[in-house]
Amino acid sequence: MNEQTTDPRRPRHTIGFGGTHHATPAEIRAELPDDLRMDFEEEYQAALAAANADGDLQPLADMLGPWQAEIRMRRSPDRPETE
Numbered sequence: 001m002n003e004q005t006t007d008p009r010r011p012r013h014t015i016g017f018g019g020t021h022h023a024t025p026a027e028i029r030a031e032l033p034d035d036l037r038m039d040f041e042e043e044y045q046a047a048l049a050a051a052n053a054d055g056d057l058q059p060l061a062d063m064l065g066p067w068q069a070e071i072r073m074r075r076s077p078d079r080p081e082t083e
Contacts, residue, residue: 023071025064031071040067 025044029037044067047060073079 021068021072023068028067028071031074036070043067 023031028040032040043063047063050059051057
């Protein structure tokens with residue numbers, strides 16, 4: 001198989017849910033302040049609509065990763081209290 005060819009059966013990265021590293025969309029919504037929650041919701045709904053339209057889940061995986069990282073950072077005991 002040509003390594004340059006993108007195989008849709010082999011994602012660039014996967015969508016993880018659960019545990020401390022992979023917050024679910026519901027957990028993300030619950031833990032974000034209002035202004036960020038609105039940004040998340042807009043991006044999430046757009047990614048869901050794209051996935052529904054063409055069956056490609058990669059945009060959903062791509063948008064969830066940074067938001068899950070944001071929640072990991074917010075959950076960190078080393079994070080200073082600024083809110």
